[in-house]
Amino acid sequence: MAETAERSHEVPIGKVAVIGAGVMGETLVSGLLRAGRQAGDLLVSDRSPERLAVIKERYGVGVASAADAAAGVDTVVLAVKPQDMSKVLDTIRDHLAPGTLVVSIAAGITTAFLEGRLPEGTPVARVMPNTPALVDEGMAAVSPGAHCDAHHLWVAQDLMRSCGKVLSIPEEHQDAVTAISGSGPAYIFYVVEAMIEAGVLLGLPRGTSTELVVQTLYGAATMLKETGEHPTVLRERVSSPGGTTMSALRELDDNKVRAAFLTAMEAAARRSAELASGAG
Numbered sequence: 165m166a167e168t169a170e171r172s173h174e175v176p177i178g179k180v181a182v183i184g185a186g187v188m189g190e191t192l193v194s195g196l197l198r199a200g201r202q203a204g205d206l207l208v209s210d211r212s213p214e215r216l217a218v219i220k221e222r223y224g225v226g227v228a229s230a231a232d233a234a235a236g237v238d239t240v241v242l243a244v245k246p247q248d249m250s251k252v253l254d255t256i257r258d259h260l261a262p263g264t265l266v267v268s269i270a271a272g273i274t275t276a277f278l279e280g281r282l283p284e285g286t287p288v289a290r291v292m293p294n295t296p297a298l299v300d301e302g303m304a305a306v307s308p309g310a311h312c313d314a315h316h317l318w319v320a321q322d323l324m325r326s327c328g329k330v331l332s333i334p335e336e337h338q339d340a341v342t343a344i345s346g347s348g349p350a351y352i353f354y355v356v357e358a359m360i361e362a363g364v365l366l367g368l369p370r371g372t373s374t375e376l377v378v379q380t381l382y383g384a385a386t387m388l389k390e391t392g393e394h395p396t397v398l399r400e401r402v403s404s405p406g407g408t409t410m411s412a413l414r415e416l417d418d419n420k421v422r423a424a425f426l427t428a429m430e431a432a433a434r435r436s437a438e439l440a441s442g443a444g
C-alpha cells in the first residue's frame with residue numbers, strides 16, 4: 165500500500181455532491197467544511213426531506229434531489245447503503261455532466277459495478293472510509309476505476325484527506341480493508357464495552373470504569389502511533405513475569421479470542437464481497 169502524495173494546492177477541487185446523508189455522508193460533509201471547503205460548494209441529497217432539513221440547518225450546505233445534485237457538480241460522492249446503490253445510479257446516470265468523478269464509499273460495491281451502470285467512460289473511485297473521520301482521525305483507502313486518471317484519483321484522495329489519513333490500494337484489497345479499518349472501530353468499541361463491564365463486575369463505579377478504559381485505549385493507541393514499536397513488544401512490556409497481565413492473557417488465549425478476531429474479520433470481508441451481488 166502506498167501513502168498518497170501531499171496535497172497540491174494548484175489542483176482545483178470544484179463542487180461536490182454527497183448523495184446519502186446518513187452517518188458517513190454527514191461525517192464527510194462536516195469534515196469537508198472543517199477542512200475549509202465552502203458550504204456553497206457542497207450539495208447534499210437524501211431520500212428523507214426531514215433529514216435534509218436537519219443537514220441544511222446544521223451545516224448551511226445546499227440540498228437537492230439526487231438527480232439535480234449530480235448534475236451541478238464536479239464530484240459526486242455516493243454514501244448510500246450498498247442495497248440502495250443500483251437505484252441511485254439509475255437516478256443520476258443521465259444527469260451527470262461528462263467527466264464528473266463518481267466516488268463510492270459503499271462496502272462491497274466494485275468500480276466495475278459502478279462503471280457498468282454509469283455512462284461509458286465515467287471516472288469512478290471506490291473508497292472505504294471509517295467513522296473516526298468525524299474527529300479528523302479517519303482511515304480511508306482509495307482505489308481507482310478504469311477511467312480514473314491521476315487528477316481524479318488525487319481529487320478522491322483529497323476529499324478523504326479532509327478528515328484523516330488516506331492510502332491508495334489495489335481494488336482487490338478493498339474487501340479486506342473494509343473488514344479491518346472500515347468495520348474496525350466497531351470491534352474496538354466492542355472491546356471497550358466489554359472492559360467497562362468487567363470493571364463494573366469487579367466493583368468499580370461505571371463512570372470510573374469508563375474513564376479508566378477510555379484513557380487506557382487512548383494511551384495505548386498513542387503509544388502504538390508515536391513509538392512505532394510492534395504491538396507484541398508493547399504487550400510484553402505490560403506483562404510482568406508471574407503477574408496479573410499474563411493471567412488475563414492466558415484466559416483470552418484459552419478462550420480463543422485471537423482466533424475469534426481472525427474468523428470475525430474473515431466473515432466481514434466475505435460479507436463485503438457478497439454485497440455487490442446483493443445490490444442487483
Ligand SMILES: NC(=O)C1=CN([C@@H]2O[C@H](COP(=O)(O)OP(=O)(O)OC[C@H]3O[C@@H](n4cnc5c(N)ncnc54)[C@H](OP(=O)(O)O)[C@@H]3O)[C@@H](O)[C@H]2O)C=CC1
Binds near residue numbers: 245293
Ligand atoms: N457507517 C460506517 O461506519 C461506514 C459506512 N460505509 C458505507 O457508507 C455507506 C453509508 O453508510 P451509513 O452512512 O452507515 O448508512 P446510513 O443508512 O446511515 O446512510 C445512508 C443514507 O442514504 C439515504 N438514502 C438511501 N437511498 C437513497 C437515495 N436513493 N437517494 C438519497 N439518499 C438515499 C438513506 O436513507 P434511509 O435512512 O431512508 O435509508 C440514509 O439517510 C454504506 O454503503 C456503507 O457501506 C463505509 C465505511 C464506514
Ligand SMILES: O=C(O)[C@@H]1CCC=N1
Binds near residue numbers: 271342346347
Ligand atoms: O457495516 C458496514 O457494512 C459498513 C461498512 C464498513 C463499516 N460499516
